[in-house]
Amino acid sequence: MASFLVNGWPAQSVDTADRGLAYGDGVFRTLLVREGRALNWARHHRLLERDCRMVGIAPPDPAIVLDEIRRLAPANATVKVIVTRGSSGRGYAYPEDLAPTRIVVAYASIPVDPEPARDGIGARRCDLVLGEQPRLAGVKSLNRLENVLARAEWRDPAIREGFICDAAGRVIEGTMSNVFIAKAGAVATPALTRCGVVGAQRERVRDLLAAQGIACAERDVPFAELAEADEIFITNSVIGIWPVVRLGAWTGAPGPLARLIQRLVAADDAAAA
């Protein structure tokens, strides 16, 4: 079950003329609310604001968004915040004074399955190759058809995530997650300057590692490099940190870095109380 606020008003529906529907003309972020607290909120809002500016939409007031999140999710929920350019007539051009549409959605929390975080997951390499669009690189826009098509490549429930590469064979992200690898103590996450989505959890993991004196390189990561990794793990704001233990012929085990990050993220969530 989900509940919605559209521009602050309870609603089950949005204007059919909204440009979010017409063109995917908007951005969104997804976060967890626990005991009424929006976890990792500062990074979520900073990225939402950055994404809005990247596509030329006036960002919403963070105090209003946070208030709406609290109204919809007084206890525990997964919350999605969508900002579209607003409703307009037909055509790609839009009036300069268009009022953005702000949608907050709260999904009832489902019990967390501890297994993937504890035991790790199986993953695959997707056939779909991400297009490069530096103008939208990092942005979590409503143009997510590539992710939908990549995720539709498999239905085997033993595979929990698919890794997507660019045309040069660089791994960019998972369909719903960001990717980290470790090799001989060196940590890296793919650079997201050509395509891909910068997740708030990714940014937090990098910050938490930095606070521990562990450098995490943002760089090109050829897919072949994953086969040489000591550890691979994926992150997003809903799943947290999942070690990858099978990826094609590669097998591994949840490693010390993933365990460290899991503890640091849990402590960071607790500290925000």
Add this chain to the structure above:
Amino acid sequence: MASFLVNGWPAQSVDTADRGLAYGDGVFRTLLVREGRALNWARHHRLLERDCRMVGIAPPDPAIVLDEIRRLAPANATVKVIVTRGSSGRGYAYPEDLAPTRIVVAYASIPVDPEPARDGIGARRCDLVLGEQPRLAGVKSLNRLENVLARAEWRDPAIREGFICDAAGRVIEGTMSNVFIAKAGAVATPALTRCGVVGAQRERVRDLLAAQGIACAERDVPFAELAEADEIFITNSVIGIWPVVRLGAWTGAPGPLARLIQRLVAADDAAAA
């Protein structure tokens, strides 16, 4: 003013959980209705069906869509047909039995300004570079943020269209149109195998030219080639055929090929009565 049918029912709004809004997970086509007739309908429906299959959505029954178009637009209108994957919970994965959402929108006809078709238009080259995604090349998906950003590059009303290129400098399309060029009797339109949208008007123009014994090459067209063209014109289903008479330093005049195509399209529309 616009009127809407959502799955056959009059509605001003769509489910907030629709994947068209969440991910741009759908496709659309825009066409003209004149005196109750959906112009170029066979090609529009064929492309809508092709696009649905390209993204794995069950295409709607064309008889139902046509009936809905007639209900909304008994006389003259611009009509948009949107098909989304339907409403679902959060996440890129979707159930196999998801029922698509069918949205038909009729916009009241506005009086046609004869000037651009008659005198030609000024155009520009957009700064935005199209990303390459062969899996979606040609598809008119709801992921149109590139077109929105390209169209937002200018507000000068003397510029009626922007040409968009790929990273290799090949012209692909206009923000809202397809492009044709002629040089020494040879006609060409950009190949849309890496990116771009295949318009129903583009397909009709190619068919009408072929019926006249005029070959139209579908091939890579470096932007620089436009400066050498005898004629440039753009097409879409709403504007018809607009000659381009200014593009950067290049100037031209409405040429015999554009005039021929304008006559052939008008005759084709009349013949469908």
